[in-house]
Amino acid sequence: MDKVTIKDLLVRGIIGINDWERETQQDILINIEIEADLRQAGATDDIQHSVNYRTVSKKVIAHAESATRLTVEALAADIAALVLEDPRAQRVRVRVEKPGAVRFAHSVGVEIERSRED
DSSP states (O other): OEEEEEEEEEEEEOBOSSGGGGTSOEEEEEEEEEEEOOHHHHHHTOGGGSOOHHHHHHHHHHHHHHOOBSOHHHHHHHHHHHHTTSTTEEEEEEEEEEETSSTTOSEEEEEEEEETTO
C-alpha cells in the first residue's frame, strides 16, 4: 500500500491531566502515516486522486488546538478518525508526543494504528 506522510507537525494545545496542563498550552508533536492507493494520482498527476496532506494537516491542527484532551491516547484516536473520514485513506498510523513532558526524556507519547475496518 502507498503512503502519505506528515512528519513532525508541531501544534500548541491543552493536553494533560495535571491542573497546570489544563491552563497552559503545550507543544504537541504529531506524526501521521496514511495508507492509500495512490496509483491513480500518480498516473493522472491530479491531487483529487490522492489524500491531500495539506487538507489533513489543517484539520489536525484545528482539532489539536481546540480539543483540550486529557490524554495523548484520546487525541491520537481523534486524529485517526479525522484522517479516516477521507474515503481514500485505508489505514492510518498516528503518533502524538509531548516534548519535554518527562524530565530527562526528549519526548513521550503514543502511537496508534487504525483502519477503515476498525
